[in-house]
Amino acid sequence: MPEGHTVHRIARQFARDFVGHRPAVSSPQGRFAAGAALLDGRELLSSAAVGKQLFLTFDGGQVLRVHLGLYGAWDFLGAVSPLGDGSSAVASLGAPRVRRRMGESERAAELAAEDFPPEPVGQVRVRLATESTVADLRGPTACEVLDPTAAAAVLDRLGPDPAVEADVLGAFGRESSTDPGRQVVEAVTKRRTPVGQLLMDQAVVAGIGNIYRAELLFRARLDPHTPGRAVPAETVRALWDDWAVLLEDGIRTGVMLTREDLDAEGRAAALADQSIRHWVYGRAGEPCRVCGTHVVVEEMAGRKLYYCPACQS
DNA sequence: TGGAAATGTCTAG
DNA sequence: TAGACCTTTCCAC
Numbered sequence: 001m002p003e004g005h006t007v008h009r010i011a012r013q014f015a016r017d018f019v020g021h022r023p024a025v026s027s028p029q030g031r032f033a034a035g036a037a038l039l040d041g042r043e044l045l046s047s048a049a050v051g052k053q054l055f056l057t058f059d060g061g062q063v064l065r066v067h068l069g070l071y072g073a074w075d076f077l078g079a080v081s082p083l084g085d086g087s088s089a090v091a092s093l094g095a096p097r098v099r100r101r102m103g104e105s106e107r108a109a110e111l112a113a114e115d116f117p118p119e120p121v122g123q124v125r126v127r128l129a130t131e132s133t134v135a136d137l138r139g140p141t142a143c144e145v146l147d148p149t150a151a152a153a154v155l156d157r158l159g160p161d162p163a164v165e166a167d168v169l170g171a172f173g174r175e176s177s178t179d180p181g182r183q184v185v186e187a188v189t190k191r192r193t194p195v196g197q198l199l200m201d202q203a204v205v206a207g208i209g210n211i212y213r214a215e216l217l218f219r220a221r222l223d224p225h226t227p228g229r230a231v232p233a234e235t236v237r238a239l240w241d242d243w244a245v246l247l248e249d250g251i252r253t254g255v256m257l258t259r260e261d262l263d264a265e266g267r268a269a270a271l272a273d274q275s276i277r278h279w280v281y282g283r284a285g286e287p288c289r290v291c292g293t294h295v296v297v298e299e300m301a302g303r304k305l306y307y308c309p310a311c312q313s
Numbered sequence: 314t315g316g317a318a319a320t321g322t323c324t325a326g
Numbered sequence: 327t328a329g330a331c332c333t334t335t336c337c338a339c
Contacts, residue, residue, distance in 0.1 A: 068332095069331080069332060069333095070331090070332075070333090071332070071333050071334070072332070072333080073333085073334090122333075123332085123333060123334090125332090138333060138334080139332050139334075140332070140333095141331075141332060142332095143332095301327090302327075302328085
């Protein structure tokens with residue numbers, strides 16, 4: 001469920017509160033005990049996100065790779081630094097919880113006042129703990145310790161991510177593309193696969209998930225079924241540019257707000273109210289915000305695809 | 314209390 | 327393409 005913006009926020013949270021520390025690493029659930037032992041007490045040297053993958057590099061070269069999958073999440077507890085850029089501190093990053101018992105900042109503050117560190121709650125695969133901050137990981141699809149070569153091999157399978165700095169790839173001995181937009185154009189326009197499916201392919205572009213896919217295609221007024229090779233190069237490049245804009249905004253705010261038609265007041269309302277954030281995602285049967293046609297939902301490659309059959313034709 | 318659903322990815326056939 | 331897998335939460339029964 002978490003898309004690229006969430007993982008970049010997680011990477012930044014680790015950069016603020018864990019890089020330069022020697023966190024105690026444990027696996028309260030037990031399933032990651034062997035991996036945790038390899039990292040326990042080592043200095044965390046860097047924290048980076050590429051697409052939906054998180055890479056934490058420790059002194060000694062070990063890399064903790066985490067992919068949240070459909071419902072993984074990190075909880076940051078105790079002293080949690082604000083992420084800056086005007087955004088507020090977020091204690092829980094990952095899969096959405098339909099309702100949280102407490103507001104995020106409230107929860108962090110309350111825990112800070114209680115005994116530290118707090119007892120792990122639920123199935124905590126791995127816990128990183130400094131003297132003042134705890135990060136708990138639940139429900140990941142992937143959580144493993146890699147050597148730098150294996151970590152680089154994971155990076156090699158990912159398409160470009162507009163929010164990745166060149167030095168991140170450089171640290172793993174990989175060069176970033178001089179023109180990532182062109183790389184995406186080439187990956188899309190040589191395939192017969194529907195563009196709606198290609199945008200979800202992490203080897204084509206990294207970080208896009210089901211929500212951003214639906215919204216990017218609507219913003220481009222593009223039919224998701226269009227074969228990649230039938231999409232004009234300039235349209236693919238525009239999709240890439242728009243993805244960079246949406247991702248940057250998502251990282252800054254922590255929210256996937258994909259409507260560019262809102263004024264400041266409307267944006268504030270949409271940040272607070274999920275039901276008005278998107279053009280088409282999750283709106284099956286509701287009228288298109290542009291033309292009034294009912295938004296359609298169908299299955300594409302096993303995932304729900306939302307689009308407006310009139311605007312995107 | 315059981316089932317379904319959720320912003321994902323991998324494997325076998 | 328179907329099934330498996332990771333976990334939590336809500337809702338119907």
